[in-house]
Amino acid sequence: MKIGIKYLPFLLFSLAASSQAAVIYSADDGSNIDLYGRLGFNVSDKKTGDTSGDFDARIGFSARQMINDKFAVIGFTQYQVNAAEYANNIKAENPNDFTARYVWAGLDFAEYGKITAGRVSSGLIMFTDIGDVFASSDVAVARQANFVDSTAVQVFRQDGTVQYQNTIGNLDVSTAYIIGNNTSSLDYGVNAALRYTLDLGAAGRIQPVLAAEQTQARHGDQSGQSDDNADKYQMWGIGSRYYLGDAMLGLLYTEDNVTYLDGRPDSTDKDWEATLVYALTPDWWLRAGYRHLLNTDGDDLKLRDTTFEIQYKVTAKSSIYGSYSWRNGEGGTNRVTGKAVSFGGSDPADDYFHLGLRYEF
Template sequence: MNKLLVTGAAAMVTLSGAAHAQSSVTLYGLIDAGVTYTNNQINTTGAGHSNWELKSGPVEYSRWGLRGAEDLGGGLKAIFNLESGFNVNNGQYTSSNRIFNRQAYVGLSSREFGTLTFGRQTDDMVDFVAPLSLTGTQYGGTHFAHPFDIDNLNDSFQINNAVKYQSPDFAGFKLGALYGFSNQAGGFSNNRAYSLGMSYMWGPLNFGAGFMQLNSDAATAGQLNTNGAVTDTSGSSLAGVLTSNAVPLGALSSRQQTWGAGVNYAFGPAVAGLVYTQTNLTQLFQSGLSTHFQNFEGNLRYALTPAVELSAAYTYTRAGGLAGGGNPHWNQVSAMAGYSFTRRTDVYVQGVWQGVSASSGSPLGAAWINGLTAPSSTNNQVEATVGLRHRF
């Protein structure tokens, strides 16, 4: 009898171990905090003053998440990812009305056919172009973003109600596509989104291209679809400048169209890159204007030692068709140095200077580095940050 019990127990342990080996759930996260100095920010009275502040996510947004997979056999897996961004200064979620505000999806993954997922997800500009720009990497991040993060390379917003496909690797090529439903009866195109992307890697060469379009009927119907594809966006800073309201650009215009491409080339311990993006905004809400923003970025990374990484970028941005007939343009210079204690923990120092030239009638005459609390009272702004980052 005892032998039967021992044998049965051993069989149960074996089966349990086999079942456990076929599925996994991983807790992961990143905490990034730093002290930031800004030479000029507008305060409540409208005057400009320098500012010292503790910032959450100066380089990468602080977040935690759960990801998992279950082996279904034949190279097919069920997968999921739930990811939440938070403010390390006060412990609050970065979005007040959702727990998993960064990503929340479930899907199927196949070695042979690729990955199909459903839920709140990143678009293809983030997946294919952002890694070639310093703002989309750990070597630059939030403050390195192009003005207003107008092209979303800093992943300032995600797409709700999204069906997304990513292909497997075909001799260095990868393809992607996403569609975000409006979820509105009688308003199929009111706040919907779709994007496409591709990448190619060959030895030291890495190329990527992407396209994203957001549609809204708000400009003509006067009502926002708050359950649609885009409900929180960067560009809310630009919205504040143009309309005195922090509302999504996807809702501000009848169409927001962004496309871009980039290339990185590695040689020895260095990686050099070029990125171009353009965002077209059609029929801006409350202004009736249509405009476009073009970003030209050159960047360089250099591994001075295995523990010390240096990076720098220059971005030139120009816009057209805005109020006052002016064509504002921005120059931005960014630099960062990081030291890694381990693969999970590092310290860094970074700085950004931004200058803007605009006509006297333009509402975009004030500099505003991405991620700072407020714009400058003048046409230039400087920030410097010393920070600590830990991954788990």
């Protein structure tokens, strides 16, 4: 089954963002404009416990304008129906509206790296993707980031980020300063991620990753925080992917905490996750994963999720997914509102299934 491994990095990345493109414009100097998109339909009992069907759509543009052979202006924008988060603190009034996931522009200096600014494709994805391998999954890593930065519904997409990324030999480097915007309530934010690829020959390939972030609230009159006493957010994580033949094993551990101005104890998440991806053939893929998250001194959310998924690639650009998640967690309680806290829009104690058809271009 050696043919399967060459497709593995591509298929894993395609779960996080559309990885194929339709060329709209291409010039001899390398300048281009590409269209990315995803269309799909999902059937699940995840949200309410009742089986329902939901339309899935995502569209975006990637552009590159060459200045010379070592320098280019680049940009990317991507919108999604019913996105998990909203950019610039503007939430869609209708769940069928398109809301922004990524909007950024930057400069590419070839071997000297690239600088991007806006709602960027964060280098923290190198870490979060270790656990984010399923077609229907919610990222638990750094879930408390939006307590301080309300635009960070997921930690790898935050408004007002200026980021530098580069690959130096086998080392991938990313670091960012988060300025925020006039509604993100940030004084400042910083993050960094490092990933090293070690080729073990016949023994496979290993990719250890380190990641960290810290954000500080501004507490201004225009604060967008749900709890203005949330003062500082800190996160660190360590993990790795191991590739051998047609299999990929992922492991990660992360902690994050929120400190408060009113004397409440820090709200701390401790999360570890394990994932396994196996290519039976280039068309049939199996995935399995386990996640264990425990919050202390906060909302007391507990996640104990075991997920199995099968994917069949109908064509090179379309797939059918089927998965089932056994959940043995406990919902928490918001310390400010007293309301129940779920995860991914559902009770973490309730199992759910997911069937999906997805076409990407």
